[in-house]
Amino acid sequence: MKRRDFLRATGGSGGAVALGSGVAAGQEGTGTATGTEGGGGGGTTHTVDMTDSLVFDPAELTIEAGDTVVWENVGSVGHSVTAYEDNIPEEADFFASGGFDAEQPARDAYPEQGDIPGGESYQHTFETLGTYEYFCIPHESVGMIGTIEVVEEIEEAAGGGERELHSIGAPIHPHWVGAATILMMFVSLVFTFYVLKYGESPNTGNTGGGD
Structure with a gap:
């Protein structure tokens, strides 16, 4: 595989990872409390x-x-x-x-x-x-x-519903989006490793002189 093709392929994978991260961030944003309400103690x-x-x-x-x-x-x-x-x-x-x-x-x-x-x-x-x-x-x-x-504490009193948090402390839906992002990153790394190890053109291994 030519270097240009390799960079194009890995760049596309990186773009997918960035897109997934952006979606996860957007989902977390929609899960936060709005207006003047929210947890965090007295004074609200x-x-x-x-x-x-x-x-x-x-x-x-x-x-x-x-x-x-x-x-x-x-x-x-x-x-x-x-x-x-x-x-x-x-x-x-x-x-x-x-x-x-x-x-x-x-x-x-x-x-x-x-x-x-x-x-x-x-x-x-x-x-x-x-x-x-x-x-x-x-x-x-x-x-x-x-x-x-x-x-x-509002979270304890709510007893579930939209404000309930997942066990890792993130809203359930953004958690799944984050897992998908991690999976895309893993696939990208495996793809990069495969290209580097097996993706060279047969002609690139010819060390003999001449064209």
Whole structure:
């Protein structure tokens, strides 16, 4: 085999390896958490939208102890964020837009206090593990209710699903892509070894003089 043909062949194999590596990297990129959510301990900020469709979006949220939730009114209709006093952990602080310490005063004062107009927000940091249920005072009757689950580590609490990691610590699908990349590299090395050992033209071994 001529050197030019050999370089062309091995260059093509190298391109396949590079392509496989690029695909694996792209798959890993799509597996990471998006937005402001993610693991890594307390201090993460999560956003819940309050919409003119009269819903909390998302209505259910899992966070870690020490994380902060920001409720943003992305519409024009006023809302409130008010905890159900009997449906939060016993040791946890009560929370409600308007700064109330109990549920009934928050209900009584709305809308003079506790209303969150369009474009404004309310936030609360959760320190105590457990389940918190809350609602919007003017739209409770139509089901504008939300739930927040506070856990130590999101991955352990998820119990599987899309965030579950493979035993080697990589998402399952990118792991298989990576294995295919390694296989291509191995095939390329075997091909190169075979060409170097057996691929010479019969004429290249002629050491005699003359053409």
